[in-house]
Amino acid sequence: MKSGFISLIGRTNAGKSSLLNYLLNEKISMVSHKQNATRRKINGIVMHGNDQAIFVDTPGLHESNKTMNKLMIETAIKSIGDCDLILFVTSVFDNLENYKKFLNLKRDVPHIIALTKIDEASDKQIFDKLSQYQKYADEFKAIIPTSTKKQAYKKILMDEICKHLPEHEYFYDPEFITTARGKDIYRDLILEAIFECVSDEIPYSTDVKVDKVVEKQDITEIYATIVTDNKHHKSILIGKDGATIKRIGINSRKIINQLVENKIFLKLNVEVDKNWTSDENAVKKSFEY
Template sequence: MKSGFVSVIGRSNAGKSSLINSLLEEKIALVSHKQNATRRKIKAIVMHKNHQIIFTDTPGLHQSTKLFNQMLIQSAIQSIGDCDVILFIASVFDTLKDYKDFLSLNPKVPHIIILNKIDLSDDAILFKKLEEYSALSENFKAIIPYSCKKRIYKNILLDELVKHLPEHAYFFDPQFLTTSSQKELFKDFILEVLFENLSDELPYSSEVLISQFKETSELLILEASIITDTNSHKAMLIGKNGLTLKRIGKAARIKISKFAQKKTLLKLFVQVKKNWQKDEIFLKKLLNYEE
């Protein structure tokens, strides 16, 4: 029996969250085509044969001078040293720049490269990329092509990860899917809907706080506030006659209800908190930040 922790690292939009959802065969991690959507570290528990693999989804590695983004980057870097194995995710279409930047961080634990999105490429593109990475093969333990949609080579990937995990009893109940609370998951479901329904800039100036959470055997009751930084953004989030907020609420309720497997009542509010992305104390609480 082996059990251990795997940090999933890579640039924004490389497919880290999609990979975790794919391996878990359940949607728990926020997925968006927009950059820097992942803000909190979500731990997903995957049982493989008699082994337990705990994956940590991390914010994307990128360059930024903004405090909020710097804290996201630091959270990802911290995960590099706080695991048994690193899974570096790269699109098959990416150059090797991001991987070389990752190597410059001097990771101390073994890492495996996942070449993601191979269902969108052809064999020529894949073989060319494998050849490029082969020049750096002394750095990684394995390189595995993968498709999140088709789960190509899923068992090969999990078998390879297990090789590098320690002999250890299970850290968590095998029936659990994640160590994150339902409130944290539902918060990200709402945030995901913001990314899906709003223009490029607006989601980045918004966050979600859950103010009420009640659950019975048949019903889930949630109240949540969307935090944004200006009155003009608040007006955009609410929309004419409240239609935008209603659309967001409906889509979020469907996601939450599907995951919770019960009827969900969701009330959304919009609050203005000016310069929240520069408020270090607020951000640390928001991101469950650890120094």
């Protein structure tokens, strides 16, 4: 029996959240084509035979002087020191610059590389990328080509991950798939809908607070507040005649229904807190689970 923690590390938009959802067969982590969408680390628990792998999805590694982004980077780097294994996630189409930067970080734990999106690449592209990484073969334990679109790759990746986990009793009940509370997952999934529905900088100056969740036999009621940093952004989030907030609500319910079988009632409000993105304590609180 093995049980351990694996930090998912990589650049923004490397596909870490998609990979976590793929390994879980459930959507608990937000996914967006926009950069820096993941803000909070979230644990996903995968049972593989008799072994328990606890994946920690982290914000993408990037460079920024903004308060929120700096704290996101700190969260990702801290997770490197709190795990048993690092899974460095990178696309077959990425160059090796981000991997080289990762190697410069202080690391006391081994890592393996998940080379994603191979279903979109030719055999030659895959072979060439594997050859490039072979220059660093002394650094990693393994490099595993994978694709979140094909289930066949899951066993190969999980076999390799569990090989490097310590012998240990389970940290969590094998029936659990995450340590996050339902309301915290809903918060991120609503934020994902905002990223989908609103363009430019607005999602980055916006967060979600889930005020209350009421679980009934055939319906889950979610009451949430969208927080943004100025009145102009608030008016855009609401939209003309409430069109945008309605679209955000529809998308949110659609995303949440991938996780919850109940009918979803969702009530969204928008409020302004002009200091929340620059106040370090406020940002740290928004990162909490």
